[in-house]
Amino acid sequence: MTRNEKLRRFFEIVPGFMTWSTILGLIIFSVFKPLWVAVFIICFDLYWVIRVGYFTTLLVFAYRRLNAEKKTDWLKKCRSLEGQGSLNYDSIYHAVMFPAYKEGPEVLDASINALIDSNYDKKKMIVTLTIEERAGDICWENAKEFQRRFKDTFFEFIITRHPDGLKGEAKTKGANATWGAMVIREFVDSKKIDHEHVIMSCFDADTCAEREYFACLVYHYITNPKRTRSSYQPIPVYNNNIWYARSIARVIELGSSFMQMIETMRLEKFVTFSSHSMSFKTLVDVGYWPVDMISDDSVIYWKCFLYFDGDIP
Numbered sequence: 001m002t003r004n005e006k007l008r009r010f011f012e013i014v015p016g017f018m019t020w021s022t023i024l025g026l027i028i029f030s031v032f033k034p035l036w037v038a039v040f041i042i043c044f045d046l047y048w049v050i051r052v053g054y055f056t057t058l059l060v061f062a063y064r065r066l067n068a069e070k071k072t073d074w075l076k077k078c079r080s081l082e083g084q085g086s087l088n089y090d091s092i093y094h095a096v097m098f099p100a101y102k103e104g105p106e107v108l109d110a111s112i113n114a115l116i117d118s119n120y121d122k123k124k125m126i127v128t129l130t131i132e133e134r135a136g137d138i139c140w141e142n143a144k145e146f147q148r149r150f151k152d153t154f155f156e157f158i159i160t161r162h163p164d165g166l167k168g169e170a171k172t173k174g175a176n177a178t179w180g181a182m183v184i185r186e187f188v189d190s191k192k193i194d195h196e197h198v199i200m201s202c203f204d205a206d207t208c209a210e211r212e213y214f215a216c217l218v219y220h221y222i223t224n225p226k227r228t229r230s231s232y233q234p235i236p237v238y239n240n241n242i243w244y245a246r247s248i249a250r251v252i253e254l255g256s257s258f259m260q261m262i263e264t265m266r267l268e269k270f271v272t273f274s275s276h277s278m279s280f281k282t283l284v285d286v287g288y289w290p291v292d293m294i295s296d297d298s299v300i301y302w303k304c305f306l307y308f309d310g311d312i313p
Contacts (some may be wrong), residue, residue, distance in 0.1 A: 007222065050070065062261035069292035074215035075119050078222070087222050093193060094120070094157065094214055094279055095184050096201045099129040099176040102135050104203040105142045107256025110240065111148060120215050125154045125199075128309050130180030134164040134171075155305075158183060164311060166291075174289035181288050183248050188280070196228060198280035202289070202297075206274045208240055217277055229257040229308050231301055236260050272301040 030037045078089040098111060108129065127150070131143045135150060143159040151157045162179040169175040181200065188198055201219055203209070213234060221227050237260070238253035245253070263269055272278075274297055286307045289296040305312055 015123070015158075024291050027147065030293075058262045058265040059258055062235075065264075066261065068170050070210065070212060072216070073088060074219050078215055078219050080268045081222055087197065089222075091197050091220070092218050093124050093126060093188075094201060094217075095126045095128065095188070095195060095198050096203060096209075097130060097132050097177065097204055098178060098179045098205050099173050100135075100205040101132045101176075102139060105130055105145070105207050108142075108146065111203065111206060111208055112146065113290075116150075117211060118209060119211050120218075122153055123155050125214075126156045126158065126178050126184060127154045128158040128160065128184055129177055130162055130183070132164065132176055133161050156187060158187060163242045169240065169291045170293065172291065172294055172296060174293065174299075175291040177296065178288040178291050181283060184280075185284060191205070195281035196279060199232075199277055200280040200283050201235045201275070201277040203275040206240060210234070221247065221279070226311075228279040229304070230278070230311070231272045231304065231310050233264075233272055233280045234275060235264055236274050236275075270299075271298050273297055276300075278304075 026040070082088050082090075096107060096115060100108060103160045112127065115127065116122065129146060131139050139159060143161075147157050147159045160180055160183045162176045164171075166175070181202075184200075187193075188195065192299050194248055197215060201209075201217075217232055220232065224230055237257045239257065241255060242250055260273075276297060278300075282304060283300075286300070288305045290303070293299060301312075
């Protein structure tokens with residue numbers, strides 16, 4: 001093993017080593033130093049009481065903010081910005097992409113119908129379904145059926161097939177998303193649309209966008225003086241099919257939803273996660289998503305961070 005590999009392996013071991021050392025240490029010291037163990041456990045419990053109180057407060061604030069913004073007529077606010085610069089509601093396009101592998105048509109159907117139900121002009125949406133070639137012909141035929149059904153609903157409904165085994169690529173969502181983004185770029189350039197006037201949203205195949213999301217996104221994009229140096233992160237709420245899942249899965253997903261809401265109130269920890277949006281100009285400038293690693297959704301943030309020398313508000 002090289003020095004870097006040994007160092008990496010060392011840091012991989014540290015979290016597990018510390019966890020097991022704490023658990024086994026408490027058992028061993030409870031025999032020889034029971035008072036020390038009792039004090040440690042009391043302090044540890046007190047720490048978690050304070051931490052849970054802190055998290056609960058942030059969760060309440062996040063819920064109240066989310067509830068208030070869901071009731072806001074963002075489309076009306078977008079239209080009120082007319083004449084405040086080169087960017088306005090009529091000049092903005094949404095490029096919404098769903099990288100998919102073997103997700104069934106019932107999953108993608110719900111995601112696309114959520115776009116149709118959104119409070120936004122569908123003729124300003126470029127919807128792209130990018131399918132993995134290795135998923136097989138059935139998935140590709142399903143994609144062509146989606147295009148047939150929805151091609152007249154949106155400004156454009158693009159389907160594309162990401163080739164398998166391209167040099168330098170791993171079998172990751174980021175590789176598929178990058179392929180789809182390059183196809184979108186060809187379309188946008190053919191229509192002579194300024195890249196800064198396109199907001200790119202890369203959604204998981206099962207993402208059902210909230211009704212006011214796109215109007216809210218446009219409002220914040222137009223009013224942000226550093227719009228091309230910002231990422232736009234919706235709050236993931238895992239409740240699409242929650243009543244069809246097992247009870248243990250419901251508990252886990254509710255906990256994950258709560259944690260994502262809490263994270264939105266901790267501005268110092270903001271990093272893109274899962275489904276997210278950004279300026280298409282920025283995406284092109286930084287060279288799209290990484291094609292050789294799993295955590296593409298957060299790595300694109302760090303690519304932007306390095307590209308702009310940390311100047312990301």
